[in-house]
Amino acid sequence: MNDWSLGHLADPACCLEPIDVAGHKPANLLGLLTTMLRIRTAERCLAQGRQDGLIGGPVHLGVGQEAVAAGVSTQLRKTDRVFGAHRSHAHVISVGTPLVRLFAEVLGKQGGVSRGMGGSMHLWDQPNGFYGSVPIVAGTVPLAVGAALAAKMQGNGDVGVSYLGDGAVEEGVVHESLNLARMLDAPVIFVVENNMFASHMHISLRQPKAATARFAAANDMPYDIVDGNDVLAVQAASARLIDRARAGEGPGFLEAVTYRWYGHVDWREDVDVGVNRSAADLAGWRKRDPIARLVAGLDAQGWLRADQLAEIEAAVAQEIAQAWSDACGDSDPPPGALTSHVFVGRRGPRP
């Protein structure tokens, strides 16, 4: 990939084989499978809630991209500093945010992760290591660098994680952030979920080369480009980059090539509104399903019987139905919430 094309990784006719699970612990594999199933089932629940009109605001769904957050998050601890963007449901679910609190937030309820003040696009769960997501493209990228710099100053071995998309790479602040992270040796991992689309537009119409990791190379930063629908490839690459960041060896860059099954926003597939987004490509990518490929890999080793899979799926479905029902029953934020947290510090009586 010296020409910075993504080669076979961008081709939906490739990478269809079962995930090679040989040598991996079944517990790790079942954990990854469960995380991906929880993400997908939760996102489908949100898609339905949006379609039914129960969710009033936009939801940016990442069905098809579950392996990225699932794989990266296995390498994180609660004191790490993870930052996301508009498509961050998977990021919070995979660091352990209770589904009911995510759902309540998307529904604008006060039991939500952001106390009903954020909705789908502004998520916060710092106790689980998720420092925040916002929908300004690339808005959190320099924040992740700063949180990582803080970890370096605090000497605790924690890392920052900045999830961004291939579209964010077109923002100037990303390039400033890569350079700054490298010059300060900040322990931050930039995780580019390259799904080849920014909103409606294919990367070939936005950038001269498809591999965003060329900017890591330009900033003298170690990088890896992986099949983002291979959860074990994501896990291995993120382990390598995160371990060296924890050891004080500076930032890293992980590019995970993937595809989203829904359109940019909400529940539709949007093959009609995408530029270079075809029904044929979508059908191909659905076959490159990160979950089905892991199941096939487990099956090939005889590590997951059909009844075990059905049991896991049923448990996830039950958990999500319960969480959705509980979230729907939560209460709205009080009217005072409109102005009560503009400042953290009290306005205070003047002397």
Add this chain to the structure above:
Amino acid sequence: MSSVRYNYGTALLAGFEYLLENYPEVFVLGQGLWSPWYVGNSMTDLDKKFGAHRIIDTPVSESATTGAAIGAALAGMRPIVVHPRMDFMLYAMDAVVNQAAKWSHMFGGQAGPAVTIRSIINRGGEQGAQHSQSLHAWLAHVPGLRVVMPATVADARDLLVASVLCPDPVVFIDDRWLYDLEDELPPIAERPLESEGPKCLLAGDELTIVACGYATQLALKAADLLSAQGISAEVIDLRILNPFDAQVLITSVMKTGRLLAVDGGWGPCGMAGEVIASVMERVAPAAMKKSPLRLTLPFAPAPTARSLEKIYYPSAATVEAAARELVAKA
């Protein structure tokens, strides 16, 4: 404890030294911090005293640097990011307006960056349109940002300390034209920024002059000139532009019945207009002896030619003239 003589620049330096000595979570980043000629005498040798790991001279990246300061604040540090000239800070507006200011509200008060964004007004000297701006009114328009503008030697030091110790994002705006101002200050006593607000610097009873930053010093000089002519002006320094508490102004105008708002920014949608509106909403028309007046920059970018620059900025003489117009018999 004995008092020490400072100028505005060394008072800022004393504030930095106090913070860095007493709070290990404080660090500073920005352009020019390892250079003796970048930020006047306000940060001289901080890098030598506290180390280059705490006083970080950065790449030419206002946006990422400001964002990184916000991220570090979210992670428990108390960073101060320095923009040696406010005009260049416009590259960082997403970080300031979309991120720092919003984080607390968006997340229900669970998170907020205790970051101080120091922005320096650095104009004059024929530097022109992109080296001269005072955009404090823009920033004061945004909920969630505290905007602080010290006009005195004491405030340069003490409001810097209060800003950095405040749990909210603060834009701290100092002005190079004030750096030679001198005063004697007692030792630092920490005070919460939330309890600070506009202050009456000079009592008077015929008119109220309200200003902020460098314009406050013009107002004080103008009040001297007026006093020599037997006109008694009250001068109020805004100090904290956001959140804006107009009570001191209202009380004063109820007494004087005349209001002159002076500002080093532009008129439309500016600080002077906000001052007048906030007062007039709460003072009965019958209490006013004259319609309020504002004195601001001509509504044009800063010129470079010396001759034009001379007439572009308000001066003690133009403030005095506006005040005389206000107290003149109709």
